[in-house]
Amino acid sequence: MINYISTRNENDEKKTFSEVVVEGLATDGGLYVPEDCPLISAEELEQLQDVPYIGIAHRVILPFVEGCIDSDTLYQLLTKAYSNFDHEDIAPLIKLKDNIYLLELFHGPTLAFKDMALQFLGLMFDHILAKNKQNLTIVGATSGDTGSAAIEACKDKDTLELFILHPHNRVSDVQRKQMTTVLSPNIHNIAIEGSFDDCQDLVKKMFNDNKFRQEMNLSAINSINWGRIVAQVPYYVFAYLKLRKTIGSDKVAFSVPTGNFGNIYAGYIAMSMGIPVEKLIIGTNSNDILFRLMETGKMATETVSSTISPSMDIQISSNFERILFDLLGRDGKSVAQIMQHFREVGPFSLNEETMIKLRNIFTAYRFNDDETTKMIRDLYNDTDYIADPHSIIGIGAANKYSSKTDFPIISLATAHPAKFPEAIDSAISTPPTTPEKLSKLDELKEAFTVLPNDIDIVKKFIQENK
Numbered sequence: 041m042i043n044y045i046s047t048r049n050e051n052d053e054k055k056t057f058s059e060v061v062v063e064g065l066a067t068d069g070g071l072y073v074p075e076d077c078p079l080i081s082a083e084e085l086e087q088l089q090d091v092p093y094i095g096i097a098h099r100v101i102l103p104f105v106e107g108c109i110d111s112d113t114l115y116q117l118l119t120k121a122y123s124n125f126d127h128e129d130i131a132p133l134i135k136l137k138d139n140i141y142l143l144e145l146f147h148g149p150t151l152a153f154k155d156m157a158l159q160f161l162g163l164m165f166d167h168i169l170a171k172n173k174q175n176l177t178i179v180g181a182t183s184g185d186t187g188s189a190a191i192e193a194c195k196d197k198d199t200l201e202l203f204i205l206h207p208h209n210r211v212s213d214v215q216r217k218q219m220t221t222v223l224s225p226n227i228h229n230i231a232i233e234g235s236f237d238d239c240q241d242l243v244k245k246m247f248n249d250n251k252f253r254q255e256m257n258l259s260a261i262n263s264i265n266w267g268r269i270v271a272q273v274p275y276y277v278f279a280y281l282k283l284r285k286t287i288g289s290d291k292v293a294f295s296v297p298t299g300n301f302g303n304i305y306a307g308y309i310a311m312s313m314g315i316p317v318e319k320l321i322i323g324t325n326s327n328d329i330l331f332r333l334m335e336t337g338k339m340a341t342e343t344v345s346s347t348i349s350p351s352m353d354i355q356i357s358s359n360f361e362r363i364l365f366d367l368l369g370r371d372g373k374s375v376a377q378i379m380q381h382f383r384e385v386g387p388f389s390l391n392e393e394t395m396i397k398l399r400n401i402f403t404a405y406r407f408n409d410d411e412t413t414k415m416i417r418d419l420y421n422d423t424d425y426i427a428d429p430h431s432i433i434g435i436g437a438a439n440k441y442s443s444k445t446d447f448p449i450i451s452l453a454t455a456h457p458a459k460f461p462e463a464i465d466s467a468i469s470t471p472p473t474t475p476e477k478l479s480k481l482d483e484l485k486e487a488f489t490v491l492p493n494d495i496d497i498v499k500k501f502i503q504e505n506k
C-alpha cells in the first residue's frame with residue numbers, strides 16, 4: 041500500500057489515499073504526493089498494448105489506491121465514470137501532421153479535459169464518503185470550465201452538496217448554461233457580483249474560517265487534489281501505447297497547454313512510472329510564469345491578464361510545488377521555506393543544478409492572443425482541423441519543438457472548439473460543428489442565485505441551503 045506525504049512534510053505524517061482525497065490540501069499548506077512511485081515494467085507495457093482505456097486506467101490507478109479501494113470496485117468506478125463519453129476510445133489519438141499527433145481529451149459531458157479527472161473523482165468521493173458515512177460541502181470558484189465539470193461530476197450524489205461561485209455576467213453564455221441548467225437538488229450555482237478573483241477570495245475566506253469550515257464539513261475538488269492528478273495519468277500511458285503500436289517509436293514527447301500544471305504533472309507521473317517520455321513541453325498563453333521560470337530560473341508572479349484561452353489565465357501554477365519537491369530531493373523543509381518566501385516576500389530563484397534537472401525534463405513555449413488566433417487559422421488551412429484556443433497552444437509548442445527532436449510528439453487537446461465560438465470566429469470563417477450536448481442547452485431551464493460580493497451573505501446562503 042502506498043502512503044502519501046505532504047510536499048512540506050514538516051511532521052512526517054503519512055496518509056492513506058482516501059484521506060488525501062477527502063482532505064485535498066495538506067494541513068501544513070503543502071500538496072500530497074505518494075511516498076513511492078509505483079512502476080510499470082517494459083514487459084507489462086507490452087502486455088497492455090491492446091488493452092482498452094478502462095483496463096489501462098485500472099492498471100495505472102490501482103497501486104495508488106490499494107488498501108482503500110479494491111480492484112473490482114475500482115474497475116466499476118472507472119467503467120461508470122467514462123460511460124458517458126462520446127467516443128469509444130474515450131481519449132482518441134489522431135495524426136495531425138508529420139510527427140505530431142493529437143490526443144483528444146474533450147469527449148466527456150462538458151467537452152473539456154477536466155471531465156477526464158472529475159467524472160472519476162466525483163464517483164470516488166461518493167464511494168469513500170458513503171463508506172465512512174460522511175457528508176461534504178464542496179465550495180469552488182470557477183471562471184468557466186472547472187465549474188461545469190465539477191457540477192456534472194457531483195450532480196445527484198447524496199454525500200455531496202456543491203456550491204459553485206462564478207462571476208456574474210463574466211462567463212460566456214455556453215459556460216454559464218453548462219452550469220446552471222443542471223437542476224439537481226445538491227447543486228447550487230451562485231453568480232457573484234464581482235470578478236473571478238473576487239469569487240476565489242470568497243472561497244479562500246471560507247476555508248480560512250475554521251469554525252465555518254468544520255461546521256460545514258468543507259472540502260474542495262480543485263486541481264491540487266491528488267485524486268484528480270491520478271485520474272489524468274492513464275491517458276499518457278494509453279496514448280504512448282497507441283502511438284507505439286502505430287509507428288513503433290519507443291519514445292515520445294508530450295506537449296501540454298498548461299495553467300495550473302495539473303495536466304502536465306500527470307505526464308511527469310507517467311514518466312516516473314516508466315513510460316519513455318523524451319520531453320514534456322509546456323505551452324502557455326501570456327500568463328507565462330512557467331515560461332519565464334524556464335528561461336530565467338526565477339519564479340515571479342505578474343498580474344493575471346485575460347486571454348482568449350481563459351482556462352489557462354493563472355499566475356500561480358500550484359502543482360509546480362510537487363515538481364519542486366522532487367527537484368529539491370524531497371526535502372519538505374526547503375519547499376516550505378521557498379513557498380513561504382514566495383507568498384510573503386516575492387520571487388525566488390532556483391540554482392543552476394536544479395534548473396538543469398528541470399530543463400532535462402521540461403521545455404516551454406509561450407503564445408499571445410494574436411499568435412494563438414493565427415495558429416488556429418494556419419492549422420485549419422493546412423489540415424482542416426479546428427483546434428480550440430487552448431489546444432492550439434499545445435500544438436504551437438509541439439510545432440516549435442518538432443525541429444529539435446527525432447521523436448514523435450503527442451499534443452493534448454483539452455477542449456472542443458465549439459466551447460469557444462468567439463475565438464474560432466475571429467480566426468476562421470467556418471464555425472466548428474456544435475455537438476448536441478451544447479446545442480440543446482438553449483432549450484433547458486436555468487437556475488442560479490445572484491449574490492453580492494459579501495462574505496457574510498455568501499456564508500449565510502450556504503448555511504441555509506446545505
Ligand SMILES: *Cc1c(COP(=O)(O)O)cnc(C)c1O
Pocket residue numbers: 152153154185186263297298299300301302303304351352430431454455
Ligand atoms: C484547465 C484547462 C487547462 C489547463 O490545465 P492545467 O491542468 O490547469 O494545467 C487547459 N485547457 C483547458 C481547456 C482547461 O480547461
